[in-house]
Amino acid sequence: PRQFFPIEETIKKQIKQHVTRGHLELFVNVNGSSETGYNLDLDSARAYYLILKKLKDRLQLSGEVSLSHLIQFKEVIAPVEPADFTETESSLLKTVLDKAIHSLDKTRLREGSALSKEMVARIQGLSKTLSEIERQRKKGRDIRYQRLQKRVEELTKGVAVDPGRL
Numbered sequence: 069p070r071q072f073f074p075i076e077e078t079i080k081k082q083i084k085q086h087v088t089r090g091h092l093e094l095f096v097n098v099n100g101s102s103e104t105g106y107n108l109d110l111d112s113a114r115a116y117y118l119i120l121k122k123l124k125d126r127l128q129l130s131g132e133v134s135l136s137h138l139i140q141f142k143e144v145i146a147p148v149e150p151a152d153f154t155e156t157e158s159s160l161l162k163t164v165l166d167k168a169i170h171s172l173d174k175t176r177l178r179e180g181s182a183l184s185k186e187m188v189a190r191i192q193g194l195s196k197t198l199s200e201i202e203r204q205r206k207k208g209r210d211i212r213y214q215r216l217q218k219r220v221e222e223l224t225k226g227v228a229v230d231p232g233r234l
Contacts, residue, residue, distance in 0.1 A: 078162075
């Protein structure tokens with residue numbers, strides 16, 4: 069909304085000081101006791117009425133131009149734009165934003181710590197699995213060597229074979 073334009077850059081700088089990576093969207097809802105009013109632009113309503121009436125006559129359309137036709141144009145009835153923030157409101161928004169950023173930092177630290185613990189646990193699990201694979205590989209190599217040695221003995225039937233050639 070237009071009321072944020074004067075403080076938008078300040079808010080962006082405040083956020084960028086704490087959030088350097090990633091994407092952050094900020095939504096601000098302003099609840100106040102003042103009622104939102106509407107502006108009625110009678111000049112625009114008359115102009116639209118005349119244009120619609122002329123269009124109806126030239127195209128020889130039936131029916132009359134009505135209020136329901138006129139309120140389709142956003143200029144005829146428009147909400148009153150809220151006033152810019154006061155210094156007090158801007159200060160309050162800055163304070164609330166500081167608290168939100170502090171809460172975000174705490175959440176990010178907590179999540180980072182949890183991710184770190186999970187990564188360490190996974191790395192330890194992978195390390196154990198790798199050790200088991202290495203143990204099984206060595207065991208399998210020994211078994212294959214023994215089988216080969218036995219098969220060579222069966223095939224050579226007592227002929228001496230250099231073990232280094234196996």
